[in-house]
Amino acid sequence: MVENVQDEHKIKLTTEIHPLLTNDILTQLKNNDIRTLGNFLDKSIEELARKSKLKYKEISLIRKHIINTYTTNIFNAEEYYNKPLSSIIPTGIQSLDKLLEGGLRRGKVYEICGTPHSGKSQIFYTLAVNLSLERNQGIYFIDTRNEFCIERIEQILKLRGYNLEETAPKIENNIFVEQIFDVNDLITTLKELHDEIPKKWNHMRVIVIDLFSSIFWPLSFEESRLGFLNYVTNLINSLAKQHSIVVIIINSVKVNIVNKSVTTPDLGQYWFDVPDTRLLIKQNMFNVDNYSIEVLKSTRLKQGCIVNIVIDKNGVS
Structure with missing residues (x-):
């Protein structure tokens, strides 16, 4: 056996x-x-x-x-x-759900990577609105850079015709934000989530960590960085599997200076194989509202598949 x-x-x-x-x-x-x-x-x-x-x-x-x-x-x-039969969580972003063959798989780790200002975080804001209001499900945002913007969520709600006073209770009950400052904070938060999800957050479906790589690069020694990365990776995988939730890692990429079309995710070779699915988001250089999302690596999706999305004041569509 x-x-x-x-x-x-x-x-x-x-x-x-x-x-x-x-x-x-x-x-x-x-x-x-x-x-x-x-x-x-x-x-x-x-x-x-x-x-x-x-x-x-x-x-x-x-x-x-x-x-x-x-x-x-x-x-x-x-x-x-004994949890709900559906193992798929639709993002509510039609083209992205098509790429993902229905949506995000519970128990899996996803990575959304891209260059700075490529629209990575905007996917979170739209996902947060879609999950919290349309599906009444929880999303936990771990903010490593103190950049969470509640005004952006309010903007999306207003432009979609929602009344902010009426939606406030759902937003407060379903969107959780925690700011962290270093890798020790991240480890503490992940351990607390392991304990707390079954007790008071059983409607939690997605955890987002933005920006993942920024937590590890301040560590001075490569050996120390790799040790912490290995430990955090085990916590993330266990968290996803044990509680049947989706973990989304938002990460930066390195661009090849010779061939600028070649990009690799931050954090080196060890991290390369960790996510079940890695998505690369890129902005269209000729139209600032148009972006593409490509499957760079996946255990179940076809590598190289691409869909186009629009990111504007209304969110991601």
């Missing part, structure tokens, strides 16, 4: 995983590009039922067995699957 494997996307589905995974079922799954444990966990129960002869109850049994047996993250599988 395979145990304590960190990347479930590397373990192939076989008849040895579970007795219900017969050769006939495995063939049906493979024909629908469901080949690994990660592929199986990423799909909703409804989708798995459509693409195989498995019944809902059988799918739940297999998923719980995979969670309990093949992951290193310590969490209660029963609680995990």
Whole structure:
């Protein structure tokens, strides 16, 4: 039996995983590009039922067995699957949801990266409005640069025709902001979230950290930086999995001075493989309101896929 494997996307589905995974079922799954444990966990129960002869109850049994047996993250599988069936959180940004094949996957880590002033934070403001008002879900914003702007959220609300007094209770109950100053603050905040989400924030769906790399670069030694980065990465992954939430990392990129079209995310090679999905946002040099979002890396989306968005006073559309 395979145990304590960190990347479930590397373990192939076989008849040895579970007795219900017969050769006939495995063939049906493979024909629908469901080949690994990660592929199986990423799909909703409804989708798995459509693409195989498995019944809902059988799918739940297999998923719980995979969670309990093949992951290193310590969490209660029963609680995990007693949460709402949908594993997808639509962003409310139509083109972005199309790129993400429906929306953000719960339990996953996403990175939105780009150069300064490329629109990275604007996605958060629109997401915050969409989640808090239209879905009544919580979003927690960890601000590393003291740049959170409540006026921007109010501007989006006004231009969309909302009454600020009527929306204030939902905004206050669903959007949480915490300013941090260094990596120790970040670690403390992430640990507190681990403890507090089940107690008083069970409607929390998304955690955003902006700007992630700015916390680590002040550390003077590469060895110290890597140690803290490794520790924070483990906390983030555990937080996402244990509480079935989405963690969005907003990060900067380095631009190749020779080939300016080549960009790499900050924080080096170690961080490169951490996010489940990495999205690059770029501004159109000929139209300041037009931007593109490209899949740079993903465990489930096709690399290189691009959609166009508009960022203006109304938010992201």
